[in-house]
Amino acid sequence: MASERNTRIVLASRPEGAPTPADFRIEHAPLPTPRNGQVLLRNRWLSLDPYMRGRMNAGRSYAAPVELGEVMDGGTVSEVVQSLHPAWSPGDLVLAHAGWQTHAVVDGESLRRKLDPAGLPVQTALGVHGMPGFTAYAGLREIGKPQHGETVVVAAASGPVGATVGQIAKLQGARVVGIAGGPDKVSHVRDDLGFDVALDHRADDFAGRLAAACPDGIDVYFENVGGAVFDAVLPLLNDFARIPVCGLVAHYNDTAPRNGPDRVPQLMSLILTRHLTVRGFIQRDFIALYPEFVREMGQWLREGRIRYREDVVEGLVHAPEAFIGMLTGGNFGKLLVKIGD
Amino acid sequence: MASERNTRIVLASRPEGAPTPADFRIEHAPLPTPRNGQVLLRNRWLSLDPYMRGRMNAGRSYAAPVELGEVMDGGTVSEVVQSLHPAWSPGDLVLAHAGWQTHAVVDGESLRRKLDPAGLPVQTALGVHGMPGFTAYAGLREIGKPQHGETVVVAAASGPVGATVGQIAKLQGARVVGIAGGPDKVSHVRDDLGFDVALDHRADDFAGRLAAACPDGIDVYFENVGGAVFDAVLPLLNDFARIPVCGLVAHYNDTAPRNGPDRVPQLMSLILTRHLTVRGFIQRDFIALYPEFVREMGQWLREGRIRYREDVVEGLVHAPEAFIGMLTGGNFGKLLVKIGD
Numbered sequence: 129m130a131s132e133r134n135t136r137i138v139l140a141s142r143p144e145g146a147p148t149p150a151d152f153r154i155e156h157a158p159l160p161t162p163r164n165g166q167v168l169l170r171n172r173w174l175s176l177d178p179y180m181r182g183r184m185n186a187g188r189s190y191a192a193p194v195e196l197g198e199v200m201d202g203g204t205v206s207e208v209v210q211s212l213h214p215a216w217s218p219g220d221l222v223l224a225h226a227g228w229q230t231h232a233v234v235d236g237e238s239l240r241r242k243l244d245p246a247g248l249p250v251q252t253a254l255g256v257h258g259m260p261g262f263t264a265y266a267g268l269r270e271i272g273k274p275q276h277g278e279t280v281v282v283a284a285a286s287g288p289v290g291a292t293v294g295q296i297a298k299l300q301g302a303r304v305v306g307i308a309g310g311p312d313k314v315s316h317v318r319d320d321l322g323f324d325v326a327l328d329h330r331a332d333d334f335a336g337r338l339a340a341a342c343p344d345g346i347d348v349y350f351e352n353v354g355g356a357v358f359d360a361v362l363p364l365l366n367d368f369a370r371i372p373v374c375g376l377v378a379h380y381n382d383t384a385p386r387n388g389p390d391r392v393p394q395l396m397s398l399i400l401t402r403h404l405t406v407r408g409f410i411q412r413d414f415i416a417l418y419p420e421f422v423r424e425m426g427q428w429l430r431e432g433r434i435r436y437r438e439d440v441v442e443g444l445v446h447a448p449e450a451f452i453g454m455l456t457g458g459n460f461g462k463l464l465v466k467i468g469d
Numbered sequence: 470m471a472s473e474r475n476t477r478i479v480l481a482s483r484p485e486g487a488p489t490p491a492d493f494r495i496e497h498a499p500l501p502t503p504r505n506g507q508v509l510l511r512n513r514w515l516s517l518d519p520y521m522r523g524r525m526n527a528g529r530s531y532a533a534p535v536e537l538g539e540v541m542d543g544g545t546v547s548e549v550v551q552s553l554h555p556a557w558s559p560g561d562l563v564l565a566h567a568g569w570q571t572h573a574v575v576d577g578e579s580l581r582r583k584l585d586p587a588g589l590p591v592q593t594a595l596g597v598h599g600m601p602g603f604t605a606y607a608g609l610r611e612i613g614k615p616q617h618g619e620t621v622v623v624a625a626a627s628g629p630v631g632a633t634v635g636q637i638a639k640l641q642g643a644r645v646v647g648i649a650g651g652p653d654k655v656s657h658v659r660d661d662l663g664f665d666v667a668l669d670h671r672a673d674d675f676a677g678r679l680a681a682a683c684p685d686g687i688d689v690y691f692e693n694v695g696g697a698v699f700d701a702v703l704p705l706l707n708d709f710a711r712i713p714v715c716g717l718v719a720h721y722n723d724t725a726p727r728n729g730p731d732r733v734p735q736l737m738s739l740i741l742t743r744h745l746t747v748r749g750f751i752q753r754d755f756i757a758l759y760p761e762f763v764r765e766m767g768q769w770l771r772e773g774r775i776r777y778r779e780d781v782v783e784g785l786v787h788a789p790e791a792f793i794g795m796l797t798g799g800n801f802g803k804l805l806v807k808i809g810d
Binding site: 182351354355358368373374375376379382384385386387388389390391392393394395396397398399400401402403404405406407408409410413 | 692695696709717720723732734738739741743748754
């Protein structure tokens with residue numbers, strides 16, 4: 129172990145618009161040493177998620193930005209190599225937030241939960257059974273609140289949040305329309321995930337197709353994309369529709385305001401006259417529900433009532449290109465980096 | 470009574486932009502005759518409210534538009550002249566929705582409540598103790614939810630909704646910043662209504678003054694105006710701020726989209742990253758709270774804990790000009806038409 133080194137990917141520069149590989153830098157360093165209360169982790173799986181784009185900016189977002197030269201942050205499934213914390217032992221597999229690197233020293237208190245290697249595949253703790261799945265679960269339960277027979281629309285429906293939103297809404301008796309990019313994703317959403325309708329946002333006359341797919345209007349639009357999909361949804365919203373907003377990936381690379389006219393007054397008028405609820409959130413806002421989510425989603429997964437798809441990239445060095453591609457829909461399912469054994 | 474006629478104001482044409490007197494027409498007609506279950510009313514007070522502008526348009530709004538040639542609708546305090554309904558007797562003073570006219574026949578079931586001429590001034594049932602007051606009460610209680618020490622900002626603060634919002638929020642321990650147009654309204658809001666700060670939106674550097682008045686940011690923005698005030702509020706909103714949206718009077722006369730850039734993506738990004746809740750409503754959405762409102766507000770009024778100001782126009786024929794002026798802030802307090810004895 130003493131001969132091992134830490135390989136890490138740091139933020140080299142702040143992107144203007146879409147990130148490029150040059151915005152990241154690979155570094156090698158000696159293994160860090162834990163102090164009292166800390167653990168040394170070897171990261172097995174790294175989660176790549178759209179929110180990370182926000183952390184690359186200097187501006188205010190959910191959380192403090194990653195500083196230049198700092199390791200990109202991100203959720204991991206990690207193995208405890210050395211522990212100076214009483215709750216953890218070498219060999220434990222844990223859900224951590226140890227970033228884009230092969231090893232990390234973190235406070236034992238910061239570890240989120242221990243994973244059972246004999247249970248669900250451990251990397252699901254980064255996807256359907258972790259942050260993206262919990263985003264879907266909490267956003268529906270606390271904001272979307274789909275009722276039996278209502279119409280729920282979700283974009284990025286083959287991604288880990290959208291796929292889970294649609295399947296939970298189906299379990300709750302809603303009619304679910306999913307939107308994805310390209311025929312393979314559309315087939316997956318309809319045939320594997322069981323959505324009532326799946327639509328390709330790249331199709332000609334997408335807005336017309338969405339309207340045809342929602343003859344009774346839209347009661348819940350789970351917003352994780354923005355852009356043209358949001359524009360097509362707006363005229364279809366029913367009175368008292370709910371819009372949980374957990375992401376706007378279509379805008380993360382925007383560098384300048386979009387051309388006018390300014391539609392803010394129309395949006396506010398629609399919110400008023402249709403009694404809409406538009407609410408931004410991240411899953412952490414509803415953390416009190418997390419234990420219940422872990423239990424209930426675990427059961428749904430073991431029973432095969434919720435399905436998921438993973439897009440696995442082998443090797444940490446490929447993380448930047450995979451992340452860059454994800455921002456324009458290049459992934460197909462939950463994007464994970466397998467860091468190695 | 471048989472010699473009396475009904476005088477009524479009907480919608481003559483649909484306005485393009487700001488209404489003009491020519492969009493209204495005064496008509497005289499024989500008194501209508503009630504059938505079984507109905508009552509004949511003589512209207513004493515007519516409420517003029519911004520929502521009526523929406524009813525003048527053909528498009529979808531809260532409710533069906535007023536048709537051309539139909540009486541403009543509106544809340545009234547009315548006296549029962551003749552009753553063919555067992556619940557009502559001649560001489561009763563009632564809260565009704567009998568429109569811009571001196572008399573009306575309505576279903577007895579449609580009457581909202583009986584008013585006590587020995588209690589609060591009966592016309593308060595159209596203002597602070599009626600629809601506008603209930604809008605303030607319900608929007609704060611169900612959406613705004615101000616907590617002790619939080620900062621609440623409200624525009625049109627000398628109007629019947631804004632004045633009540635601010636005073637209720639003060640009773641609940643919030644710090645309240647009111648925005649009004651012109652020095653008289655600003656003084657009233659600060660000195661008579663007891664807001665912590667009152668600002669003139671016409672002042673130079675209004676946005677800077679608002680920022681200075683909200684050193685801890687804004688937790689609740691009660692939106693009943695839109696436009697430049699909303700723009701100044703946005704950058705000051707705290708994480709988890711709530712925006713009840715009950716009106717957008719600055720936009721009711723808009724005829725064309727505002728010049729770009731399109732700020733919808735920025736607004737949605739703000740909703741996301743600051744965990745905002747933006748929710749449109751009308752008071753009817755929370756009608757289950759109405760009895761409690763009538764009781765609690767009645768007590769606050771009798772105890773002098775909530776104050777109100779009325780702007781009374783004498784004579785139904787002056788309703789159109791008063792209404793037109795209200796849409797650009799020409800009223801000072803709850804705008805009422807005293808129809809006569």
